[in-house]
Amino acid sequence: MSKIIIENNTVYDIPIINIYQENAFNAPLVFFIHGYGGDREQALDYGYMLAxxxxxxxxxxxxxxxERKVINEANRFYNVFPSDSGLDTYVHMHEVIEQSAIDIQRLVDYFNSKEEINPHRIGISGYSMGGYASFYIAATNPDIKAAASIAGKPAFTKAWQDSITSTATYEQWSKxxxxxxxxxxxxxEYFRMIDPFDKLSSFSPRPLLIINGDQDTDSNYIYSLELYTKLLPFYEDHPAKLQLRMPFAGHQFTYGMKRGACNWFEKYLV
Structure with missing residues (x-):
């Protein structure tokens, strides 16, 4: 095996970390989106496994x-909910997801001209917020040829409405x-605009791996199960390219999940 290179770089205004084999040429490219509150170093071991x-x-x-953290960041929505409810943070997370899709397209355009990369073999992966983003990017970016979402929710609108309904059951938050x-x-209305749930039907027959711990209380598996059920008819001729895995785990990116996602991309991109 060739030497593994790990390097930090900035493309346009986007700080990135690259992990790849020395002398890489025409290699499949996998983008990873970190979780909310994380950064580009969140899953270095996963990147090493892929490399x-x-x-x-x-x-x-x-x-x-x-490195993109700023004071008084400009956002689409201002805070209106009780601070301890977490609802404003949840909305902001989706604004980050929306921008991530724009950033990934900019990076795709950048790497398309690099001889190290095969522009026709690009995958998207992510954990937690990055899992949400992986669904969104897969649903909206035709350059993505395979996807692996970990601990995300694909039904943005329904999950938001469920969050509002459940939060309102608490006496201190109902009024x-x-x-x-x-x-x-x-x-x-914003969640409806960016919701990937219905759009993901068009991702077929491209390979889609959904990993959601069955003990995950942050990203309940029911949303992934509903997507899987919806997509089954679209993958009828290619059943192996759609998989839902629900290991006995909470809201985490375990070694087994990383290995499974890594094998998925090896199978469908290499």
Missing amino acids: KKGLYYVSMDCKGHG PLRDVTKEIEKRT
Whole structure:
């Protein structure tokens, strides 16, 4: 096996980390999106595993994270919910997801001209927020040829509405939520606009791996199960290219999950 190179770089204004085999040429490219509050170094071991198999790994600092963290960041929505409810953070996370898709396209355009990369073999992967983003990017970017989402939710609108409904059952939050009904409607419309759930039907027959721990209380597996059920007819002629795995795990990116995602990309991109 060739020497593994790990390097930091900045493409346009996006800090990235690359992991690849020395003298890489025409290698499949896998982008990784980190979780909310993380940074581009979150899954270095995963990147190393992919590089060992001959893939070129790129992870970036998402909007407002890592070296892109700024004070008084400009966002689409201002805070309107009780701070301890977590709802404003949840909305902001989706703004980061939306920007991540834009950033990935910029990086795709950049790497398309590099001889180290095969521009026709590009995959997307991510954990937690990155799992959400992987669904969104797979649904909206035709350059993506394979995807592996870990601990994400593919149903943005339904998950948001469920969060509002469940939060309103708490006595200390029920009245504050009633007072911002119009703001909830604005954010609900935003979630509908970026929701990948229905759009993911068009991803078929490209390979889609969904990994969701069956003990995950942050990203309940029910949303992944509903997507899997919806997509089954679209993969009827290629059943092996759609897989849902629900290991006995919580909200985490375990070694077994990393190995499974790595093998997925080796199978369908290399």
